[in-house]
Amino acid sequence: MTGREPLRCLAVRNLKDANGDIDNTEFEAFLDEVAGRHQWLSTTEWLFVEPPVEADGFETQPVVMPQDAAVKAILADLTTPEPRILTDHMVTPAEGRKWRWVAFQIAPNAQGQGFFPWERHAHG
Structure with missing residues (x-):
């Protein structure tokens, strides 16, 4: 992957655990199932754009992934009784640089x- 592949940002509805906190284990399992392992990156806050108005009061997290993985995730989510992906948008170049900064916090490169x-998964 060259980093030039189009990216999409999905608004994924959070589910809560018994304590009322975001169930991160479930969140990760959901995204691995619909998009594939190592195919997404998320933050806990909408750092780069406002939360989507289409979320209609649901608490969401932004998730960025390559366009192919996003299409796969959206199609898989449409087959569930209560869809979790509430909206998505094409990542702009400026927003992509901000997401790249998030990636740097996790996996810096030279x-x-x-x-x-x-990209890490593709490079072994």
């Missing part, structure tokens, strides 16, 4: 950027 999970 170019002063960061590897997205799907």
